[in-house]
Amino acid sequence: MIKLAYNNVRFEGMADDDACLDGLVDAADVPFDELAAYDRRFFSAARHSFLSLWINQPEGFSVAAYGKNGISGFGTIRSCRKGYKIGPLFADDRQTAERIFVSLTAKIPRGEYFYLDVPSVNPFANAMVKKHNLRPVFKTARMYSRGLPDLPLENIYGVTSFELG
8 A cells, every 4th residue: 555655845946156065075086885875875775876877967966075984965966957956965964965055056057947856854954945945846745655664854855856766
């Protein structure tokens, strides 16, 4: 039986900030095994091949918060049909998510639209989109047929895509 777990909400914003990477690095420069292990915390299956292509896609940019203690956040922005799409955006805390979000949106031309799909059950992600004046444009239902996977939803600020989670 399929059960509703929670909703995801797509938010729309417009690029208007200039920012530096502020301690972030290009995700392609992080040891891939570490990046794949970090990504695995937020997805119900390993996706090595997918992730390798995702962080290196044309018209995309991926960053990671990476230091002596390893990875504490990761995000990607990519060109889409209209504007740009952020996803995933995973972070160990709200400050790291904020740094990644600002750095990603600073990579696109000022005045371009961008989109971020947020799990509605993450209050920190909801506070971030409110702070940046993003507006909801639609929502989807996240449903599972084999039970809710044990994922740290409070650390998922943006899903990779509605189709992939």
